[in-house]
Amino acid sequence: MNVLWIFAHPEPRSLGGALRDEGLRTLRAQGANVRESDLYAMKWKAVVDADDFGAAAHSGSAAPFEPGQSDRLIVGSTSKTAFETGELSDDIRAEHEKLDWADTVIVQFPLWWYGMPAILKGWFDRVFVKGFAYGVRRSDGKTSRYGEGALAGKRAMVLLTAGAPEATIGPRGVNGEIDDLLFPLQHGTLWYAGMSVLPPVTVCGADRVSPEQYDAAVEALRDRLRTLSTRDPIPFRRQNGGDYDEDLVLRADLAPGRSGNGVHLL
């Protein structure tokens, strides 16, 4: 097993940092090969801009926007050109090499404003470029996404620390349920790019853990790392598996009358 561990916490001596250390130890003891992207330690550049794309970025004129005009920075198509011509910046290409190597990716972060810290969002914004992580077509002309695509065959798991008490991110909790809060990442990013997504590991009340709670969190994490290659992933529907119509809307006879993120589960 080749595991890439992405860590996005500013403080290595945090609860998150301790869980990362325990997690890496556990994986190595299992005989896994482990590499890490410690984004704060790497001083990862969070912000997409023209510098990412080398000569592929149009320097452009100063003409104002017009519909259909292409003489400006269009992130998707420019990133695809830069990927195909090898002009992406070195830091992005280094992450691609790690992802090519990995069969399993752990995405670890503290929940900030019910999402990823900016440094981690910027890892996805910059690394998951068109051509590498999405925008690949099948032989029948359909776009490979949601269960198919360049990263299909790899597994991903989110490891989360959250300040909120568990009930508040459970069903009907005031902050919204964790599955819904993570939908843009787990479904809209990881599954979109083809990865199988394992249920997340969530540690709540992060700034107030007792020694007993800490021990329990470590034990739960170790258990989940031992079953990384065997546990069933979240059963998201495949885009091209027949469940969605030509407009990519769920067929009326599936989860009839319902809406919400849950309808995208088998």
Added chain:
Amino acid sequence: MNVLWIFAHPEPRSLGGALRDEGLRTLRAQGANVRESDLYAMKWKAVVDADDFGAAAHSGSAAPFEPGQSDRLIVGSTSKTAFETGELSDDIRAEHEKLDWADTVIVQFPLWWYGMPAILKGWFDRVFVKGFAYGVRRSDGKTSRYGEGALAGKRAMVLLTAGAPEATIGPRGVNGEIDDLLFPLQHGTLWYAGMSVLPPVTVCGADRVSPEQYDAAVEALRDRLRTLSTRDPIPFRRQNGGDYDEDLVLRADLAPGRSGNGVHLL
């Protein structure tokens, strides 16, 4: 009306940039006072780190994590101390001054991986610090959040450009419904801090708009800007309005048997 317009697109000559220009013109023609935070133009620092907090950030020892230990960077409490002692970095304090001035905030961005670009997430991570945007207690000891709090009385509206076709982010669309994708921002951030959140303005198929579609998008935006101060906000439930129990879980007799983000609407 004092409007702060937050713009998070790397290319001013984009569809987003054109809508921003039209929006600012429309507001000024209405007699509104307008200020802007153009995050790419400002080279906004996206990443929270100890430099944000001046002397309030613990330089700390190299001791490993222990539960209960405080000698490390704890973002929430450190940001609160730095806010109270005036030690937050100049760029954060400048945004606080703009927010204090504004009664209305427009949050404009292209949808990247079903969320905000990192530069904008980092604006919330760094500007919405404890003490300024959350973590304020009422006289009865309850925490002011979700409809109450330091930013209560202000209005916010998201203006979004998205590459995806409209049906795919509509009800039962493969990408998830836009209300769900925006829940962490609209509910978990803006409403959390007390702001009233107006329904978003969403322009789909952003890289492929025809001149007719562009004209329609501008007209829709102008209409929404004309009704900024009168339109009903999204009817999110208040945390302390009696709908949630002591664990902050929705009472069983409200939206009985249901779950999902929709239960947090009146």
